[in-house]
Amino acid sequence: MTSRKKEKYHQILDAAVKVFAENGYHKSQVSKIAKVAGVADGTIYLYFKNKDDILISLFQEKLGELVEKFHTSLEHISNAEEAIRTICHIHYTELEGNIDFAYVTQIELRQSNMEMRVAIGQAVKPYIQLLESVVNQGIKSGQFRADLDVKLTRLLLFGAMDEVVTTWLISGQKYSLSEQVDKSVEFFLKGLKAT
Amino acid sequence: MTSRKKEKYHQILDAAVKVFAENGYHKSQVSKIAKVAGVADGTIYLYFKNKDDILISLFQEKLGELVEKFHTSLEHISNAEEAIRTICHIHYTELEGNIDFAYVTQIELRQSNMEMRVAIGQAVKPYIQLLESVVNQGIKSGQFRADLDVKLTRLLLFGAMDEVVTTWLISGQKYSLSEQVDKSVEFFLKGLKAT
Amino acid sequence: MTSRKKEKYHQILDAAVKVFAENGYHKSQVSKIAKVAGVADGTIYLYFKNKDDILISLFQEKLGELVEKFHTSLEHISNAEEAIRTICHIHYTELEGNIDFAYVTQIELRQSNMEMRVAIGQAVKPYIQLLESVVNQGIKSGQFRADLDVKLTRLLLFGAMDEVVTTWLISGQKYSLSEQVDKSVEFFLKGLKAT
Amino acid sequence: MTSRKKEKYHQILDAAVKVFAENGYHKSQVSKIAKVAGVADGTIYLYFKNKDDILISLFQEKLGELVEKFHTSLEHISNAEEAIRTICHIHYTELEGNIDFAYVTQIELRQSNMEMRVAIGQAVKPYIQLLESVVNQGIKSGQFRADLDVKLTRLLLFGAMDEVVTTWLISGQKYSLSEQVDKSVEFFLKGLKAT
DNA sequence: CATGAATGAGCCTTCATTCAT
DNA sequence: CATGAATGAAGGCTCATTCAT
Secondary structure (H helix, E strand, C coil): CHHHHHHHHHHHHHHHHHHHHHHCCCCCCHHHHHHHHCCCHHHHHHHCCCHHHHHHHHHHHHHHHHHHHHHHHHCCCCCHHHHHHHHHHHHHHHHHCCHHHHHHHHCHHHCCCHHHHHHHHHHHHHHHHHHHHHHHHHHHCCCECCCCCHHHHHHHHHHHHHHHHHHHHHCCCCCCCHHHHHHHHHHHHHCCECC | CHHHHHHHHHHHHHHHHHHHHHHCCCCCCHHHHHHHHCCCHHHHHHHCCCHHHHHHHHHHHHHHHHHHHHHHHHCCCCCHHHHHHHHHHHHHHHHHCCHHHHHHHHCHHHCCCHHHHHHHHHHHHHHHHHHHHHHHHHHHHCCECCCCCHHHHHHHHHHHHHHHHHHHHHCCCCCCCHHHHHHHHHHHHHCCECC | CHHHHHHHHHHHHHHHHHHHHHHCCCCCCHHHHHHHHCCCHHHHHHHCCCHHHHHHHHHHHHHHHHHHHHHHHHCCCCCHHHHHHHHHHHHHHHHHCCHHHHHHHHCHHHCCCHHHHHHHHHHHHHHHHHHHHHHHHHHHCCCECCCCCHHHHHHHHHHHHHHHHHHHHHCCCCCCCHHHHHHHHHHHHHCCECC | CHHHHHHHHHHHHHHHHHHHHHHCCCCCCHHHHHHHHCCCHHHHHHHCCCHHHHHHHHHHHHHHHHHHHHHHHHCCCCCHHHHHHHHHHHHHHHHHCCHHHHHHHHCHHHCCCHHHHHHHHHHHHHHHHHHHHHHHHHHHCCCECCCCCHHHHHHHHHHHHHHHHHHHHHCCCCCCCHHHHHHHHHHHHHCCECC
């Protein structure tokens, strides 16, 4: 029973990614998602509160998986520099490898009202916190500057990577996103300064 | 004649900033903007092609002014480090000082379809190019690392600042944005590394 | 299921005849039709593509019924003169007996754009063809002149009857339309000439 | 002064024929007519009460000229048969030679509400009366049947010709309209009957 | 659990008309 | 007489959501 429920739940989410990515959030009708998912319109509302909820759930679900991946990959990495590199690598490659999800994340998800953004903020928090813990770890180990403002730094890191992904996406993915990892990480670690 | 035209044009844009900031783009009726601007609904369409055009024009107009400010402020600054600091300072303080515009820029503007994002991209370009020229100048002067990927770096800088502003905005502006300038700039210049 | 669907479909068409006849096509709001039909505005669009489609469907539906009547009545009539008389009789009496439909047919239907007129032309075709077949039959039987241009004649017949109906309608139906049958038919058969 | 007035009046009417014929009445903006006429929007309202009035005036004006032509041509024709032939000839050739006006007359003019149709009816009246007088004359001279219902006959004649023109127009003017004169007149004179 | 027909609120845009200049 | 910027009423259509089956 529960597994069947989950099954349909994921059917709908999978359909939603496709439809949102193809048409954009506002131009995606719930009925279209239902059609792609192979369920009736009304069935959507047995699994989701409303259309917004589909987008939020979609994001939470997928981001949850992603954060899972981050944690798994970082499990045996104690070196902060290496951790930063790993995070950036996963961030870029995962989105590069799943353009539909990337599209929803970088473009459609921003088409949200204030309430939704708060919900989305909650979903992103684990990732932001992951960044924070890595920075903290780096400071503790002496690899990173002790005077870093951790709360600010995590934003700067996330924002920088986020912008790179979005620009790559809007450009039409004309170049390799994963090839930007090394230079991005180098910027994070060494900054702009020559010395 | 032309000045009167411009007058009404700006009346409408000023009204639009307020209305968009207060209600969000999709929940802002054109008639509401007209009311706030003190013109008839139809008058809007003498100055703008449609609702989207209001948002785009608004952004272009205001961002144009902002880029103007950047250029003016940078005119007598040849030091690349100082230029980065100035840019970040203006970026943060201008948006901190004009929350309505910040809101439209950081939140509402993202609620746009692909076509609009392209138009917006065009408007942001001058700013991105400004960042690029500063980075180039820093490399040339030897202040910045010669191996920087300029195209990537400008995105990392912009994305980092952009995220800081958005997060500050969504947090409810509970802290000072302009106080983040120094630490942000330090991150840009020195990166994460301890040495 | 299907019968219920048909039910609502005809509910809407019946409402449309009334509303169009009373207010004219352009001054008839879809919402008014919905109200009279006892359905929600949106329901209209489950059965019709748009407002134009209502008018076209209405015409096709009703004219279809009418052509049916013509065929039924002509089934056992082999005499061409009698056939002409029957057609004219049905044409006048049916419209006289259904003023709302007559109004829509003679007045509102003409308020259509070129695209609609093409669709309408298609619907009228069976009737025009009926006229043609009767004329052909009359020629074959020797009752009608062999040198008649059939394609032209059918138009002259239709146009003449059509104008009589329209004029009667615009006059405010101050006289009996069906009483015009004999004289009309006599004109068709004998023309103007004295001999 | 008056002549100048008339000048602009006709400028506008000429523009209106073109614009109505090209776009249809409902899709023709007053501003478009003004543009084509080379006057300001507001100027239109110095010469016409409203948009409807343009169409009606246009029709009255042009039809007046046409009726004038009818009268001139019929001046020296005392033979009723010949008169019918002349009328049909002028009716077809004039409209064939002025497709814009034909379009407005046969298609756009029908896109009118009840009030307009009454006004139009008034304008057509002289033509209908002309037909009536010819029929009367034919009866008096013994050329036409004495038992003709004159009021009905004039409608049958007008309606028949009108339909021929409209069908020719909608067909895309693929054949010669003026070549239909002889057969049409023959139908009017001899009717359908063989003997 | 699932369906899908029905609902009905909501809004951008057009354009005939006016009137201050 | 002429202008044309400004007006503002008006309505077709969409689509998220519901609920009887």
